[in-house]
Amino acid sequence: MHDAAYYIQLLLSGVTVGSLYALIAIGYTMVYGILRLINFAHGDIFMMAGFFMVYISAECSLAVSIPLVLLLTVILGVAIERAAYKPLRTAPRMSVMISAIGVSYLLQNLANYITGGIARAYPDIPFFTQVMNVGGLSIKRITVITPILTIALVVVLVILIQKTKIGMAMRAVSRDFETSQLMGIKINSVISMTFVIGSFLAGVASILYFSNYGQVSPMIGAMPGLKAFVAAVFGGIGSIPGAVIGAFIIGICESVIKANETIAVFSNAFTFALLIVILLCKPNGLFGEKLTEKV
Amino acid sequence: MKNNKKRNLLLSLILAAICIAFLLYVDKFQHYSMLATVLKKGAIYSLVAVSLNLLNGFTGLFSLGQAGFMMIGAYTYSILTIPVADRAGVYQYFDGGIVQFCVPMIVGLILAGIVPAIFAWLIGLPVLKLKSDYLAIATLGFAEIMRAIIQWKQVGPLTNASNLLKKFANFDSILFPFIVSAICIGFIVLLINSTYGRAFKAIRDDEIAAEAMGINLAKHKMQAFLISSFFAGIGGALLAMFQSSVQASTFTSTMTYEILLIVVIGGIGSITGSIIGSFLYIACSEWWLRFLDDPAPYLHVNISFMRPGFRMLVFSVVIMIVVLFFRKGIMGDREFSWDGIFNFFKKLCKKKDKSAKEVASK
DSSP: OOOHHHHHHHHHHHHHHHHHHHHHHHHHHHHHHHHOOOOTTHHHHHHHHHHHHHHHHTTSOHHHHHHHHHHHHHHHHHHHIIIIIGGGTTSOHHHHHHHHHHHHHHHHHHHHHHHTTOOEEOOOOHHHHOEEEETTEEEEHHHHHHHHHHHHHHHHHHHHHHHSHHHHHHHHHHHOHHHHHHTTOOHHHHHHHHHHHHHHHHHHHHHHHHHHHOEEOTTTTHHHHHHHHHHHHHHOTTOHHHHHHHHHHHHHHHHHHHHSGGGGGGHHHHHHHHHHHHHHHOTTTTTOOOOOOOO | OHHHHHHHHHHHHHHHHHHHHHHHHHHHHOTTSHHHHHHHHHHHHHHHHHHHHIIIIIIOOOOOOHHHHHHHHHHHHHHHHSOGGGHHHHTTTTTTOSOOOOOOHHHHHHHHHHHHHHHHHHHHHHHTTSOHHHHHHHHHHHHHHHHHHHTOGGGHHHHOTTSOEEOOOOOOSTHHHHHHHHHHHHHHHHHHTSHHHHHHHHHHHOHHHHHHTTOOHHHHHHHHHHHHHHHHHHHHHHHHHHHTEEOGGGOOHHHHHHHHHHHHHHOTTOHHHHHHHHHHHHHIIIIITGGGGOSOOSTTOOOTTOOTTHHHHHHHHHHHHHHHHOTTTTTTTOOOOHHHHHHHHHHHHHHHHHHHHHHHHO
């Protein structure tokens, strides 16, 4: 049997992965709350942020490249919204979703073309990867920083949504798209703001994830993206605390499953099984609001 | 009107004869050419695209589980048709596997449809209640779960885990996938034109209205889902034969996206559109756009930006343009018909006449 340290390590890595999923899941849940669109390209924005870092840090120092990467990621996210989702605002939901799948396909192929399909080494950020010794456990500093940073960002975000004017506008738009438009809310700027926040958090998540993981490859965004989406559904789509809690649960379960040799192959499948179960038992998730369909 | 019917029948027969003659020619003289590959793969993808279109375009169920059903079909077929003598070689890590019999090709092909349909029934019971995007994610998730199960070491004696399955019964003539696809697509067309098809379309257009008209939603959705997965399974078996090997890791969600994009290019809700879309897509991605991956295609002029991967990039940009600006795809929701073609040319001529007259009057 394993000792307590082993289980603590397992739990810690679960919390780390979970907080990364949380950062990505917020992007999904906010966009879904407002546009009722599963932004399939979100996972690929996360991947592209990884490649931005690879290429920019080759030229600049880390202090310059990290803000630059975040800025570029935000620009990418907003540009995608403007180019691929805005023209389809009045189209049926299926078309918008197909467009999102198309964007995801495009970003993957773009990354594949630029890199030649080879995984690239992620620049080493010494501050993150240093190993610390805490009570007999040797852990990377990033394992501790990630959850703390995530929680801090989530708190800031919740304050932003509850207290500021733009936050109020977001809540109004997600409640009723058309009425809020009639009340004089500028829908387009609210939607852009949503994409700014979502992409920014995806950028932060990508820096944390890839400095832990070590390399970036064109197809890497799909799986964390889908899992983060499941986390968002699990917590109740549209609810930010829900997404965070869902992500933590999925992250911890995943690291436990991965540690067990015989069932390790199911670490991805588990997430989806959880999704199907949650959709059947509690279709609105843990904290979701009940929506009724009007004729 | 009657004349038109006769004319149309005659034209269809001529077209069919030309197609068959062309296929026979390719089969005989260009058996290993790129053209033959494209034709074979195109026929297989048409079947899969049409089966997805039955769900997305005709019933309005947004399912992304097609690759999963194809995978189950491909595995069912290949597990059942590997000759007993070859099993020890294929299942070398699992002592020859636990299936120690072999069924004829045609039985295997039919079972390759039935087994995915059974799985579809199991998954459909809970999942079909969900609304559009949740259904999409749940079916996508189902495909991922199936992929994980097949690759699990514990079921290795049945599925060979993550190793290749090969040496199963295969086709030689390029006519084979065409015949199977044509029969299956013919069946789907008959279905769509029947009362069932009209019920599917009613559900697509307005679920609540359809229910009010007395259509049993759960029953019809399940029927569409079962039939679609049945044919996706057969398509998967054909794809397995085409590749002459099966591996679970190739049936990813990217494959489903590819098929979905074919349906979109062809036109959601058009059978002929899906068929044209698949041949076009396969021809472009496998053949016509190959030169984009080659840095020096003409006269040894080196074009630096053309290197492997550029083809897919151009391709995805084209797809985005179709998705954004030509949302109806090639065919919209219309079907190919001779009357349509004649009307099109008549209109074109009239336009020319008009513009000519306008020029003359000026």
